[in-house]
Amino acid sequence: NAGVTQTPKFRVLKTGQSMTLLCAQDMNHEYMYWYRQDPGMGLRLIHYSVGEGTTAKGEVPDGYNVSRLKKQNFLLGLESAAPSQTSVYFCASSSHRAGANVLTFGAGSRLTVL
C-alpha cells in the first residue's frame, strides 16, 4: 500500500519554464490537496479538490493550476515558474467522511526556480 506518491522528488527550473507535479493516491480518497511549505510560513494551501473533476482555490493559488481528471490523481502545474515558487510542495489526501478526514501526506517535492 503506497499511500500518497509524489513525482518528481526534486526539480530545478529556470524562470519562465513550465512543469507539472503529479500526486497519486491509492486509498480511494475523495479529497486531495496541494500545499507549499516555506521556512517560517508553515503549510499553505494552494488548491484542493473534493472529487473527480472538481477543483477549488486555497490560500495561495496564484501562479498555479490544477486538474483532477481521475479520482486517484491530482496534478499541480506551474505555467511560467518564478523564483518565488521555490519551495517544498506537499500533496495530501483524505476521506470525505466526518471524523475520518485526516490528511495523509506524500513525501514532498522540492522545487528550485533559478
Next chain:
Amino acid sequence: GQQVMQIPQYQHVQEGEDFTTYCNSSTTLSNIQWYKQRPGGHPVFLIQLVKSGEVKKQKRLTFQFGEAKKNSSLHITATQTTDVGTYFCAGRNTDKLIFGTGTRLQVFP
C-alpha cells in the same frame, strides 16, 4: 480569510523538561487536527479534536480544544530527543484544512 497562528515559533528545551505549543484561529473551527513533521520528513497525523473543551491524551502528549473552538494546545510532559520536530495544528472550516505556522521543537540531551 481564515488564519491559524501558533506560538512559539521555536522552542529549545533540555530533555526531561515540559513543552507547550498554542494554536489560535481567527474563526470558529469544526474540528482541529495536530500533525508532527520530523526534520526532512512530511507531516504525520497525531490526533483530531472535535468537541468544545475536549481533552485527549497520547502517552506524554496532552491535546486540548478550547471552549469557543477557536484555540487549542499541545503539551508534552518530560520531553525526549524523539520528540524533536515541528508540530502543526490545522483547523478545518468546511472543506479546507488550514495549517498553523508550526512550532519547531529542539530537545537537548
